[in-house]
Amino acid sequence: MTLTRLGCAGWSINREAAASFPAHGSHLERYARVFNAVEINSSFYRPHQAKTYERWADSVPDDFRFAVKLPRSITHDARLNDIDALLGRFAGEAGTLGAKLGCILVQLPPSLTLDAAAAQHLFERLHIHFNCMLACEARHATWFSDAATALLQQHRITRVIADPPAGQAGPHVPTTEQAYVRLHGSPKIYYSAYDEAYLQQVAQWLAARDCWCIFDNTAAGAAIHNTLALQTMQQR
Template sequence: MLIGCAGWSLPAAQRARFGAGDSVLAAYATGLDAVEINSSFYRPHRRATYERWAASVPARFRFSVKLPRAITHEAGLHGAGPMLDAFLAQAGGLGDKLGALLVQLPPSLRFDAATTARFFAMLARRSEVPAVCEPRHRSWFQPRAEALLQRYGVQRAGVDPAAPLAAAAEPSPYGRVRYWRWHGSPRIYYSRYPDQRLGALAAALLARAGDGLDRWCVFDNTAAGHAVADALRLRGLCDASIDFGGASAATKEPL
């Protein structure tokens, strides 16, 4: 189970809950075992930077990396081969600590079978890292789109708030990982999650423990500094449930 945040900033109120480290990332990795790199969406990072990040965390730690907006938002997945090659060469510096590639699509991008097939086939040829897609147009939730993502082994993330429709809340039952992205609710990016919601999420994570897949949960409610606290509380709920005999110890309320 991999629980972390979108970025590794540590709010002052939470800093004492983490150990010492030579960098903020190293300190973050003493308390959480995963992080989603979102800065790659806005700008490229040198391979050496990714290598330095990988060297600063324990062997168990995993990174997911968000594809550049030049690919997903500006090109709309069209003609992305050279940009994808450059991105993968850079992010490959994480080595075996690269656990997932996140393809977040703009709300305006409708599903197109030919474009989607070309892009994810190209990605699969270039990388063995599990791919996760966060579509944000309702056309991606029709059976044809789901079947195409399944064909290429792409996980559809489960998101909160569930948008553009309720089905977005649950990760798809296909793909090589199970990935939740919680953005903050009711106020996206700002709201903290109450214990009842986190208990339900812990139960959902633990209920899938037998599938043999990595289960990710990334908190993106970073704007008011709640992501780290929520991630730590979820980690505590999951650990306590395991200690007391499994998912039955977690609050089983609907997500």
């Protein structure tokens, strides 16, 4: 039996989708009664206090899981160099999610070429700090070579399957048994909603494997509607 972690990049509930969620509670509490996962993207831009992560963990059911995006200070500013102190701080914050921390998401800048030594150091340190799934969304072509695939497999790092794909035309080749899918919206990234035919294809693909599936087309509110539609397809 496969397990799909299905959710959005964030837990905002817009007015049009409100009727599909319980009426009472915070947005996160209402969201977590319908979906079983969420991706925290705000951690990419700014740190959150440990007590904030603790409060979020206390707001959701026991079987709910968070994916947390690694800070840009590590991936984009430091570009994977001299990261130990930054990573230690992040781990001290996000780690307070406890058992509800399901994944650390590493999104690399499109200009970042594969530096095997720097990547290996990052992956080793992530395994020291976290006992959860680790996923990497690289967006430069060098990260899709045979050598890069072997490096990800060696360190048990899940290659993100993204739409639209970046760095490689696709389809992206998974590197672990569990997949992590990020659907950014197409043709207009972050804005466009996916149509029913595309969602049916996604549902069929998810049915055959353990997977996280996160809708990141949040800019105009499409993500939550697409997630609800895909959930309905899975329940048929």
